[in-house]
Amino acid sequence: MRTVRLLLLVLGVAAAAYGGWLLLPQLGTTLPWLLGGPLLHDVLVAPLVGLVGLALGRLVTNRLRLAWISAGLLASATLLLIAVPLLWRPPSAPPNPGLPDRDYPLGLTAGLAVVWAVIVLVLVVAAIVGRTRGTDRS
Known part of the structure; x- marks a missing residue:
């Protein structure tokens, strides 16, 4: 088992060194x-996410609401992260029929x-169900 691990380590270091060698000419731009x-x-x-999480924890006391709002913020951040390159600059490649004619801000x-x-x-459904059961779980 030790031999296999050593072999994998040597292969990994060799692959990383080769990747670094290929990256060297473009190092100034990358x-x-x-x-x-x-x-x-x-x-x-990271500090912004920490502050938002701290504020949400203090403002939203209901755990169900906090979980759903946190999920929404996570999904929103993911969508924004994916959309930033498409919104920031126009595509550098030649137009591909059907792709660059999209309205990315509208899609986001x-x-x-x-x-x-x-x-x-x-x-809203959780609040209605909580009220009909007699306990407000929203």
């Missing part, structure tokens, strides 16, 4: 992306509207 992503996350995104708005409409609907 280094800002390789450093910028984690730096942006650690400086801006529609996706976010659907996510939050479903969450509001679930919370």
